[in-house]
Amino acid sequence: MPATLTLDDYQLAAKSLNTELAVIKAVTEVESGGRGFLTDGRVVIRFEPHLFHRYTQGKFDATHPQLSFLKLKTGYPKNVSQSWELYDEAKVLNLQAARMASSFGLFQILGSNWPDCGCKSLPEFVSRMSKSEAEQLNLFCSFIKNQGLNDELRDHQWARFARIYNGKDFKLMHYDTKLNNAYKKFSV
Structure with a gap:
């Protein structure tokens, strides 16, 4: 089973994206329930x-x-x-x-977004997603930067972030509300 994220991993990502630790943890929880791999080692x-x-x-x-x-x-x-x-x-x-x-993975990034994750190919993206949660976090940070979503995360613009990140049907799954609630939980 690949290693899970450490507090240091979360802190580095928050610094890289110029946002709070609670924001990164909130996205992790909402997107994957906080796990990047199944107990049998397959990626979520x-x-x-x-x-x-x-x-x-x-x-x-x-x-x-x-x-x-x-x-x-x-x-x-x-x-x-x-x-x-x-x-x-x-x-x-x-x-x-x-x-x-x-x-x-942890951040439920669509395979179609492989170029914005800094990958040279779709197979590279899948391979890297299958390595570790730390690699999933690296791909997420690249994706956020390449999509220009740093501001939405930093400013807690959950609806705008969810619309871009999860698609136009984000309200059907209440992503913005879930992100806000998870952020509040991790901000304590």
Whole structure:
């Protein structure tokens, strides 16, 4: 099992992003429940069927309706285990689309965002996400800087951050409220 983040890791990231430790911890908790790996050593993922649909132009909607459909369905997949089952099935159909349509690690960064994480390729992104939580944190910091989201984190602009980070449907999952609540918890 890869090592978990240390207090030093969190502090370095907060300094790098010019924000508070509580902010980094809040994003970690909301995105992944504070864990980057399962007990069996696999990275935490969330497979997104509506994104698999997008990256495959709906090619598998009819033959694999559990893997590919047009619109986000809240609560599906229901957990990380189901995400892995769907991902394993989807990667046989189209590995690149399966990776692009999955969020990885502590910070649940979509595979499609690999360039903004400072990676040279999608396989490099997946490999680095699978190494350690510290590597996941490094990728997150690169992503935040390249997306220009430092200010939103520093200024606690949770709705703006969530809209950019989680997408236009962020309100369906109450990401902004969850971030605010987690921040308050870690600020104490």
